[in-house]
């Protein structure tokens with residue numbers, strides 16, 4: 001089946017970000033990551049990257065959560081794989097949001113480093129620092145900082161995670 | 166005659182302060198929905214996308230920006246609104 005689909009649908013590069021409930025255990029986060037990898041392999045695709053982006057403040061509440069655990073995945077596959085992956089996300093109660101994006105029409109043949117495939121379920125340090133150069137260049141009035149996760153909030157979560165590790 | 170005057174007035178050169186498109190003038194500036202830090206400079210306090218004529222972003226990059234902001238909203242990097 002996978003062979004037939006390969007011929008009909010070209011392989012492309014995709015990325016997907018999925019958000020887990022903030023209170024998931026390390027084990028559950030790993031279970032979901034493993035399932036994602038399994039689905040990709042089963043459907044004839046190739047996982048090229050999986051990164052834990054850690055717990056972050058959500059810009060708005062999703063499923064009564066103010067934050068979520070972000071996971072970033074890139075892979076090669078066809079449209080059927082995207083559909084199957086999304087079907088799996090819908091079935092998982094821990095996944096509160098996901099979004100697939102096509103990043104290239106042609107799958108590259110680049111080697112995949114094994115480092116990129118290592119899913120670290122521990123809290124990854126999250127927020128990128130916010131530069132001001134653009135704002136200055138545009139001369140725009142400062143837009144209010146969105147509520148991003150502060151370091152204080154992160155440490156609470158990290159403490160909670162210690163119990164599971 | 167009167168009509169002519171009006172037209173002439175209309176076509177008088179307007180003094181518009183034109184800022185160059187930041188994405189055209191700086192190759193290091195990229196549009197990525199995964200980078201809310203950059204995107205937030207192009208949305209208003211209410212979370213609305215600032216028109217290109219206000220921010221100076223060219224039409225091509227404004228289209229890319231719009232897509233990026235919408236994707237960032239879906240994944241909760243940016244708000245849809247800030248009414249609450």
Ligand SMILES: [Zn+2]
Nearest residue numbers: 186189223226
């Ligand atoms: Zn431009």
